[in-house]
Amino acid sequence: MPPPVFRFAPSPNGLLHLGHARSALLNYDAARRSRGRFLLRIEDIDATRCRSQFEAAIYEDLGWLGITWETPVRRQSDHLADYRAALDRLAALGLLYPSFESRAEIAALVKAREAEGIWLRDPDGAPLYPGAAKSLPASERQRRLRSGAPFALRLDMDAACRLAGNLTWTEQGSGPGGETGEVVARPEAWGDVILARKDTPTSYHLSVVVDDALQGVTNVVRGQDLFWSTAVHRLLQALLDLPRPVYRHHDLIRDGAGKKLSKSSAATGLRELRLRGMSAGEVRRLIGLP
Known part of the structure; x- marks a missing residue:
């Protein structure tokens, strides 16, 4: 072994x-x-x-x-080519789309939604993406991309969760609420997460699962602030057919x-x-x- x-x-x-x-x-x-x-x-x-x-x-x-x-x-x-290859696999599954709103525009959308009593926050308290870029016609997406407009490449979370099915991870430490053992992953709580940007060819979520797989990491030991992010990592591991490490989240x-x-x-x-x-x-x- x-x-x-x-x-x-x-x-x-x-x-x-x-x-x-x-x-x-x-x-x-x-x-x-x-x-x-x-x-x-x-x-x-x-x-x-x-x-x-x-x-x-x-x-x-x-x-x-x-x-x-x-x-x-x-x-x-x-190793940017490794992350590009992973993005290409997700794109081939029809799970990626570009969004074009600026951070200020997204903040304004969130503020308007929250004024109506709609809670749009991820487990870290950051606003979920509330825009409509997912429904843009393909021709309009291509027009904006050709124009050089800034964009964020997002994961279609609903489609990804349907494809991956139910997921768990093995937790040898504990979460903020004492969660341990076999923990149910709920990636949908993060919304359509960003996996890359025009000027940044990968994100933490994507690169960490690709790196762990390529390096043969079997045990991930990290702080409790990343506990709920593990749900997104498990989703990406499932979609990309990557190995599943054992996790241990420690007190901060x-x-x-x-x-x-x-x-x-x-x-x-x-x-x-x-x-x-x-x-x-x-x-x-x-x-x-x-």
């Missing part, structure tokens, strides 16, 4: 903090206990925010924590106000803590690890 494969997949859009340290160490420790493999992946598809200096800092901070990883490291920006480290840590939180940044003289062992104890 092949060894289990774990991964840590940060984005180089800021410096790592204690929350990243916890996720990275949980994955690394689990890989060592199970005599499995530990992979590092750089999720750098957002060219407007990702920076080479932050990528270099990721390597430095993880090395300081005592973490080692297999090489070469997979950088998403080097929060600041004094109870909010999830952000990369702008210097007080909990690994580089700042190191400069203050804290050791890697003290960081482990600070985040509740032996």
